[in-house]
Amino acid sequence: MPRATIKSKQTRSAARSGSSAAAAIGSSPSSQAPSAPSYPNTGLYAELHLHLGGAILPNILYHHMQRDQHALLKRFPTFDRFERFFTRRRTDLADYLKMHKLVESLQRPAEEHLFYYVTRLVRGAYLFDNLAYMELRHTPYNRTDPDLDQPRRIDQMRSIVELIAAAAMSQTRYPLVLRQILCMHTELPFEVNQAIVRLAAAPELRNFICAVDLAGPNHLYRSRIDQWVRLFRLARSLGLRTTAHLYETETGCEPKLLPYLDRIGHGVQIPLRHRKLLASVARRGQCLELCPTTYLRTGTLKDYTDLRDVFKACDDAGVDVSICTDNAGLHNMRLPAEMENLLVRDVINVDQLARYLKASFKHAFAWSGPMPEPLRRLTLPS
Numbered sequence: 001m002p003r004a005t006i007k008s009k010q011t012r013s014a015a016r017s018g019s020s021a022a023a024a025i026g027s028s029p030s031s032q033a034p035s036a037p038s039y040p041n042t043g044l045y046a047e048l049h050l051h052l053g054g055a056i057l058p059n060i061l062y063h064h065m066q067r068d069q070h071a072l073l074k075r076f077p078t079f080d081r082f083e084r085f086f087t088r089r090r091t092d093l094a095d096y097l098k099m100h101k102l103v104e105s106l107q108r109p110a111e112e113h114l115f116y117y118v119t120r121l122v123r124g125a126y127l128f129d130n131l132a133y134m135e136l137r138h139t140p141y142n143r144t145d146p147d148l149d150q151p152r153r154i155d156q157m158r159s160i161v162e163l164i165a166a167a168a169m170s171q172t173r174y175p176l177v178l179r180q181i182l183c184m185h186t187e188l189p190f191e192v193n194q195a196i197v198r199l200a201a202a203p204e205l206r207n208f209i210c211a212v213d214l215a216g217p218n219h220l221y222r223s224r225i226d227q228w229v230r231l232f233r234l235a236r237s238l239g240l241r242t243t244a245h246l247y248e249t250e251t252g253c254e255p256k257l258l259p260y261l262d263r264i265g266h267g268v269q270i271p272l273r274h275r276k277l278l279a280s281v282a283r284r285g286q287c288l289e290l291c292p293t294t295y296l297r298t299g300t301l302k303d304y305t306d307l308r309d310v311f312k313a314c315d316d317a318g319v320d321v322s323i324c325t326d327n328a329g330l331h332n333m334r335l336p337a338e339m340e341n342l343l344v345r346d347v348i349n350v351d352q353l354a355r356y357l358k359a360s361f362k363h364a365f366a367w368s369g370p371m372p373e374p375l376r377r378l379t380l381p382s
């Protein structure tokens with residue numbers, strides 16, 4: 001789809017959502033990017049691992065489906081049934097990823113739906129999650145028009161990034177810092193993943209994209225390992241920061257990728273089953289992005305309290321940890337509630353929590369300002 005078409009539809013979409021910044025969306029966000037990001041002094045949390053496909057709360061998705069009389073209402077005639085689909089425990093990661101596929105279908109076509117969802121995400125993150133900073137990850141190719149051929153879909157990826165950036169920038173009442181992480185995907189061909197890396201490195205998008213990631217079913221890691229190494233080398237040569245869904249499940253443990261990462265998406269299997277790697281992870285200064293609810297949903301852990309040893313092993317080895325939600329919407333679990341669950345079950349104490357919150361800002365790819373005041377106070381000696 002030509003970019004001009006996307007822009008005109010974006011503006012209509014903004015008008016429908018009541019955005020006061022519709023005028024700011026009419027031209028490319030690249031041309032309006034602030035030369036240096038400003039850092040809000042409010043908010044307590046930095047969310048480093050959040051998927052666009054899983055960030056939107058079920059009630060917001062369902063409300064939008066009803067407004068559009070979406071065909072999925074036949075499958076989910078009531079909100080209860082829709083919510084049950086998202087909150088039930090999954091048998092494994094592959095089953096869990098089915099939720100992403102369904103939400104991605106709800107977010108297409110992007111110019112009709114994605115803009116709206118991102119505005120609601122930013123509003124909720126600022127007002128209800130107390131976020132100062134968010135890294136939002138997605139595979140832009142999976143949000144392009146599936147009826148187009150591969151080269152045209154690759155061309156369209158830039159519009160997806162710009163649309164998300166424009167939606168976030170339109171929410172001027174909620175001044176959190178939002179950056180995108182572009183995910184390569186294990187089910188996509190090499191050429192598409194290479195195009196995702198090159199797009200992430202485009203100089204004109206540097207104020208919107210902060211890193212690349214690798215996501216998708218873990219069983220496709222090993223058979224294509226040389227490609228993943230090549231792509232992460234390319235990313236690094238282009239000056240990109242890197243993270244990857246790695247050591248999330250027992251089939252996703254690929255030590256060959258570890259040297260190319262700034263952070264590790266999950267990495268929970270390292271303290272669980274590969275503890276000898278903790279020393280090298282600490283030496284490289286890599287931070288684990290731990291997402292407690294995910295491990296309960298995918299069957300990796302049986303209970304929250306199983307995480308007590310995971311955190312302790314990381315602390316003992318000097319490995320930084322950031323607590324994240326992965327899919328706050330699909331889990332129906334906001335980041336502050338995730339933290340509270342860990343505290344009230346004595347999985348971690350307040351000093352650990354303060355340390356992990358600090359680590360989130362330290363390892364954030366696009367935060368170079370001071371810690372927000374609420375967090376600075378929390379980390380003062382009592």
Ligand SMILES: [Zn+2]
Nearest residue numbers: 051245265326
């Ligand atoms: Zn994830």
